[in-house]
Amino acid sequence: MRYHSTNQPSLQVSLKEAILRSLPADNGLYMPNEIKPLGDDFWDEWRDLSLEEMGFRVASAFFGEDVPEEELRSIVNGTLGFDVPLIQLAPADFLLELFHGPTLAFKDFGARFMARLMAYLTREDQRELTVLVATSGDTGGAVASAFHHVPHTRVVILFPKGKVSPLQEKQLTALGGNITALEIDGTFDDCQRMVKSAFLDRALSEQLNLTSANSINLARLVPQSFYYFHSSRILPVGVEPVFVVPSGNFGNLTAGLLATKLGLRVKKFIAATNRNDVVPQYLATGQYQPRPSVATISNAMDVGAPSNFARMLALFGDDAKAMSAMMSGYAFDDDQTRAAIREVQSLYQYQIDPHAAVAWLAAKKWRAANPGNATIVLGTAHPAKFLEVMESELGRNCVDIPERLSCLANQPSHAIPMSSQELPFHEWLKQFSC
Numbered sequence: 001m002r003y004h005s006t007n008q009p010s011l012q013v014s015l016k017e018a019i020l021r022s023l024p025a026d027n028g029l030y031m032p033n034e035i036k037p038l039g040d041d042f043w044d045e046w047r048d049l050s051l052e053e054m055g056f057r058v059a060s061a062f063f064g065e066d067v068p069e070e071e072l073r074s075i076v077n078g079t080l081g082f083d084v085p086l087i088q089l090a091p092a093d094f095l096l097e098l099f100h101g102p103t104l105a106f107k108d109f110g111a112r113f114m115a116r117l118m119a120y121l122t123r124e125d126q127r128e129l130t131v132l133v134a135t136s137g138d139t140g141g142a143v144a145s146a147f148h149h150v151p152h153t154r155v156v157i158l159f160p161k162g163k164v165s166p167l168q169e170k171q172l173t174a175l176g177g178n179i180t181a182l183e184i185d186g187t188f189d190d191c192q193r194m195v196k197s198a199f200l201d202r203a204l205s206e207q208l209n210l211t212s213a214n215s216i217n218l219a220r221l222v223p224q225s226f227y228y229f230h231s232s233r234i235l236p237v238g239v240e241p242v243f244v245v246p247s248g249n250f251g252n253l254t255a256g257l258l259a260t261k262l263g264l265r266v267k268k269f270i271a272a273t274n275r276n277d278v279v280p281q282y283l284a285t286g287q288y289q290p291r292p293s294v295a296t297i298s299n300a301m302d303v304g305a306p307s308n309f310a311r312m313l314a315l316f317g318d319d320a321k322a323m324s325a326m327m328s329g330y331a332f333d334d335d336q337t338r339a340a341i342r343e344v345q346s347l348y349q350y351q352i353d354p355h356a357a358v359a360w361l362a363a364k365k366w367r368a369a370n371p372g373n374a375t376i377v378l379g380t381a382h383p384a385k386f387l388e389v390m391e392s393e394l395g396r397n398c399v400d401i402p403e404r405l406s407c408l409a410n411q412p413s414h415a416i417p418m419s420s421q422e423l424p425f426h427e428w429l430k431q432f433s434c
């Protein structure tokens with residue numbers, strides 16, 4: 001299959017280039033040239049397939065021409081391998097727990113698939129690959145865990161000093177080996193700027209064989225569409241779910257749109273955001289106005305210029321009306337989010353993390369205006385990752401911390417402190433590659 005840039009359909013590349021380059025030179029986003037709906041052979045049996053088999057069929061629709069069946073099966077099986085339970089809070093109110101992977105966030109799906117697909121695509125290259133990633137929290141941990149011990153691959157993670165939670169920081173800094181964490185004296189935006197500057201330095205990028213693990217990478221999106229199929233089929237036959245997606249860069253929601261292109265029946269997508277509400281505003285007014293992000297307690301959604309927006313628009317043929325017909329947006333502030341955490345606990349004895357809490361509020365609002373619809377909230381992170389917020393709403397020691405996370409607390413960690421200037425960072429990278 002060939003891939004093209006959203007900015008320039010004539011700019012065509014192979015799968016390997018689309019994945020390893022991540023971003024086209026014209027600053028667009030890569031899209032597959034065609035997305036064929038799955039055939040009757042899939043729909044006749046999709047409700048009975050194992051999660052692994054279903055994931056394989058979905059992944060084949062995108063990568064089947066380029067990756068041999070056995071390899072693709074092994075990539076999918078290696079990605080999955082943890083539970084994805086659908087919890088019923090109330091008759092029409094469902095929550096899909098996507099946080100049972102190694103780093104307790106849904107980003108494990110994308111990162112684990114990408115690590116395996118990249119290893120396959122570079123299997124005959126004689127060169128070491130350097131994965132560069134900026135993180136505001138969850139992405140770095142998922143990428144570090146997914147690439148740990150992958151041969152011929154090093155990972156360099158930039159995180160803003162003092163701005164990720166202590167447990168998130170441990171996930172970045174405790175692994176060691178081929179994972180190197182840089183503690184940047186600056187903001188997440190600084191980290192992103194530094195990463196971008198390294199890619200723009202052609203000589204450096206070439207010398208290090210740089211690749212990116214950010215959420216615009218198609219290898220991260222495709223595995224995120226698996227769970228839209230998986231959860232839909234758990235509902236009774238004939239019920240079309242409304243998916244409520246806590247969103248930041250909109251990779252997760254875009255993966256849901258890809259699932260509908262393969263033929264999955266979805267009633268509606270709800271874009272749920274915190275005060276960084278650029279997309280809900282767009283859906284309401286037709287005006288797209290990206291702006292600097294503001295900090296909230298659902299910090300993985302603090303995005304002022306969602307990087308997948310152009311791809312979502314492309315999936316609707318650049319038709320704003322078509323997008324608004326399929327998507328609605330709701331935004332909530334921190335006080336409302338905190339109240340929702342308490343309300344879900346008192347109604348259902350369920351601990352909902354701040355990101356899913358935003359989506360739960362959106363689901364409630366949607367159902368009030370559209371009675372009779374079943375909503376599925378995507379539960380994107382385990383509440384233990386946001387202990388401070390949870391404890392301040394529900395009381396001390398209220399959250400059980402899974403062992404995967406608690407055992408990290410005592411491990412030695414290592415991060416290299418660095419200023420937010422670009423040149424010293426480039427110098428460091430050059431040394432690092434020797």
Ligand SMILES: *Cc1c(COP(=O)(O)O)cnc(C)c1O
Pocket residue numbers: 105106107138139215246247248249250251252253300301355380381
């Ligand atoms: C990354 C993240 C999100 C936002 O996902 P996008 O694909 O960027 O929209 C939501 N919740 C959590 C917990 C996350 O880590």
